[in-house]
Amino acid sequence: MPWFMRAVKHFTFSRSTGMVTRYKNNKELYSQPMPDVPELEPARPRDPTTAAWDKQHNRKPDYWFSMDDDEFEEAINQLRAEQRFMPTLGPEIDLFNGGIKPE
Template sequence: MKFYKGNRNWSDDYAFCRRTGMVMTSRGDFPFYEFDAYIEMRVGTQGSQFHSFKVIHRYPHRSPDPLTKNPLEFSFSVDGSIAQRYAAWDMLQRYMDVSQPLPDVPELEPFRHLDPTTKAYDEAGKRGRPATYWRDLYANSSEGELKMLREAQRAEVDSTTWGGRPDLMELSVPNYRETRKGEPEDVNDFGRFPWKAGKFVDRPEATPSGESPDHQQNDKYPR
């Protein structure tokens, strides 16, 4: 482990730190609000489309790769539709927003009591679930039941209207709103057929998350 940690050519360690609001990388530490998310589409030799969810540093001159000079960016493995990638970015933003409790997902359940905001939220009874909700669900459900719940969760994400949601990045980045005002109303349709612009919707002006009506929505189903 010591060898791999010390060998920068072999390791690619990074961390999104909720407590500090920083993204730790081998090229230095950078504020989370300096990163933008985008979906990259590639087309295969047979015309098949492949989409990747990526997060890139907005100021590449401050974080270039020492050898290739490429900008600092991260790729996330997300299965399914374009909407699933929007959901992944939404969850990462919620994770980094200390004014909100941690996303209510199985991976984070064992650590909810360690986060002050989440602990206060749960102790106030706002979570509305037992402390071991996800652990008990997995322990007491069959594979068939879990499969049905996952399919229902994916269907719910796919049917969610992702266009027209406020972008909290504009609260931290000067002039951010002037260049990022709209989103396609149907992100799945736009992802498959980008030449068909369809209907775009303007984002409402962002407010601090504590004032947002979309403050916290518990996930109903396993991911």
């Protein structure tokens, strides 16, 4: 697959889900753990970077699945509060100076 197809696919995934905005370029794609969301819980142990992060931070393997309803609702509300002020499309990119605009 040509590089621009991979870039478009990655960008589309980022925009449509809002979950992978921390991955700013291909070099950083595998350098950070996966987002900590219920949908990705089963895949976390299979990603080496995420598994190492989870072990380092003593994260329970069934963090999301072991919650009761009240704990789950509180965790989701906390995630929503953290994401409320994030730009919808991710950080602005300065195309002419090779990177993300300083904030």
